[in-house]
Amino acid sequence: PPHKNGAPLWWKVANRNKLGITLDVRKPEGRELLLRLLPGFDVLVENFRTGTMDRWGLGKEALFEVQPKLTILRVTGFGQTGPYRGKPGFARVFEAMSGFTYLNGTADGPPLNMGFPLADSVAGLFGALGIVAAAYHRIRHPGTAGQEIDLSATEAIFRTLDFLPIEFDQLGVVRERLGNLSAYSAPSNIYATRDGKWLSMAVSAQSVFERLCAAIGRPELIGDARFSDNQARVRNRDALDAIVASWIAARDLADAAAILAHHEISFSPVYTIRDVFDDPHFRERRMIEEVADPDLGAVKMQCVVPRFSVTPGAIRTTGPRAGEHNAQVYGALGLDGATRDALRAKGVI
The missing domain is CATH 3.30.1540.10 (formyl-coa transferase, domain 3)
Known part of the structure; x- marks a missing residue:
């Protein structure tokens, strides 16, 4: 991913509006710190291979014990069950195994990868929707316990194929590559x-x-x-x-x-990305926001989507440096400077 002056540009966008802490939960003291933090939160998102959190002593039983109403979003390539549950991967792997990649390219050429990790973004959207649905359930049913959300990135991108599965099931059609043509409309x-x-x-x-x-x-x-x-x-x-x-x-x-x-x-x-920046419609709607950044000065990135009429969102900060908010977050737990320094020396934070 692109960097400038040593700063990761993708991090500035992906982690905007977040607090940045460092914590090695593989260490016993790190595990205990995470468990102390959890009562103050509603959601835990993890993206490790299936079973990793359990091996660290952070299975759902341990998490629910300290925060019974916690929503745990587990994002993996292939889900928490099944033969592929421990299989590693990244967006291109998930896109290929979902059937998505096979559709991209010309009829006489090979399947083509996307120009960016679409499966990662789609999984993020499904994850956010799942968290909102779980939160709504908690509001409607206040006495209920927390729950896990098992999100497979492969299943997420497969869901975007819309009617291809039922078309194959009912008609036996295996959609082939058509380049920029459409199978169902012309021109x-x-x-x-x-x-x-x-x-x-x-x-x-x-x-x-x-x-x-x-x-x-x-x-x-x-x-x-x-x-x-x-x-x-x-x-x-x-x-x-x-x-x-x-x-x-x-x-x-x-x-x-x-x-x-x-x-x-x-x-x-x-459009190229330059054309997007120059388009007057997008300029008027401020689709591209300018945000202050401590490393790079003013940087431009996508606006908040969607737009709410009563509670509009805002980009308050770009993605933080690693551990930038350690003092704030761990200080709120009662850890003084000397304790934080000791944990830092041990590689816990």
Whole structure:
């Protein structure tokens, strides 16, 4: 991951608004410190291989003993049960085994990995949703005990495949790679413009197709039997795609975009990160926030998502340095400076 002046840039974003402490829970004193901290918290998130916390004496029984209403979110590659429960991995492994990677790439090429760890982000979203659901259950049923959430990153990314499992179950269809084409609508592709840029467009509804025909000056295509409805267009996508691609290739992005927008066609330029920074809509909505950082000065990162009307979120701090808040957190437990220094010397904190 990228660094600047020794500072990890990814850490600045991923751990914003958090307190940073160091704690080696493998050591007995570290374990005891964690157990002392837990009564002040509602949720514990761990991302170790299945069984690791138990080996350290921090299984659910020990955790629930000190905080009976604790929600424990366990994030692993393959879950707490099953033959793969102890299998290590990272996002690309989970994406590959979920069937997701197989879908990416051109029909005549190999499966392609994503350009960033999507499975990690998706697992995080499912984890956050699970925590909220557990908290809601506690509110609705105040007398209930805490619970574990078993979150498999592979299952999380598999869930995003939507109807592919039921399609295979009921129709026996194994979806193959189509590049930028869509299996269920046409025209749908990423098209090159005359000025070397890219435009993404997808058309499925008949009314939108008819507007597209008007936009590209080919109204006769509406009556063409090859393109009579979406299913017909999918069957004859190559011929239709060639027509659309030729029209777009003859125009600069700005010209093609203006015509398509006038006819209310769903499309988008394919942005680089620089384009995202420069877009006036995103600027007005402050999709990119500027945040003060002790190491780098002012840094820019994504805004808080989603936006609440009554209780809006805010980015208060960037990700902290390791152990930055040791004095604050352990001081609140009653550990004075001398005690903290001794624990630091032992490698506990």
